[in-house]
Amino acid sequence: MKKLSVIIPCYNEEKTIIQLLSKIETVNLAENTSKEIIIINDCSTDSSEKLIRNFIALHSELSIKYFKTDNNKGKGASIQMGIANATGDFVIIQDADLEYDPEEYNLLLKPILDGFADVVYGSRFMGSKPHRILFFWHTIGNKFLTFLSNMVTNLNLTDMETCYKMFNSSIIKNISLKEKRFGFEPEVTAKMVRFPNIRIYEVGISYYGRTYADGKKISWKDGFHAIFCIIKYGLFKAK
Structure with a gap:
């Protein structure tokens, strides 16, 4: 039996967290694959804490690990905590909003289970699945960051910034993230x-994007920091 660890960073997502967890609960993974849910509450100031704990209490049959930080550390720090506590054969990152559909886990799992991939990215810019039409400059920014990343990594990804990244645990647990x-x-x-010899695939996924009024948190400042990270870790290969 294989296991998928679903890592959910959560910061002030009271509007969506229960609906998301309910979606994950009902996902039927590929044959002989189970799932564990790892929630990292990044010091939310809304009712996320109460909602998550109530959900866990009502779903004791699920494999759920819950952590809460003492202060707001950021998405990357939450992901690092999730990876450290993951026991699955595979790991996927799942934002706590509803922009990405857990029903599509199997799309990312298939190339790994079939023995072709070690890492699979879910691309919002390929395939025929539904995509909400939102911000022109946000899309241009994503594509520019992907282009810049591809230049220094020699990959041909279409969506480096996607949330949906699935890793073989032996890969992600051996990456020192800063x-x-x-x-x-x-x-x-x-x-x-x-x-060496890592096998990276992409699959097309749906994207139900949200506006800043809906609670979207990433900003233009994060885009500039992403450029810095591409140069630091990609061009100069910082550890």
Whole structure:
């Protein structure tokens, strides 16, 4: 029996966290694959804590690990905590909002279970699945960061900034991650290519994007920091 560890960083997601957890609960993974859910509450100031604990109490049959930080450390720090506590054969990152659909875990799992991939990225910019139409400059920024990342890593990804990244645990647990906030995406991409003979795949996924009024948190400042991370970890190969 294989196991998928779903890592969920959560900061002030009271509007969506229960709906997300309910979706994950009902996902039927590929044959002979179970799941564990790892929630990292990054010191939320809304009712996320209460909602999560109530959900756990009502779903004792699920394999759920719950952690809460003493102060707001950032998405990257939450992911690092999740990876350290993951016991699955595979790991996927799942934002606590509803921009990405857990029903598509099997799309990312298939190339790994079939023996072709070690890492699979879910791309919002390929395939025929539904995508909400939102911000022009945000899309241009994502594509520019992917282009810049590809230049220094010699990959041909279409969506480096995607949340949906699935790793073989033997890969992700052996990457020394430093970035505490939104620099996780370019850092992990730059560092994973250093593994000899690593096999990286992409699959098209849905994207139900949200606006800043809905609670979207990433900003133009994070874009500039991503450029810094691409140069630092990709071009100069910082550890």
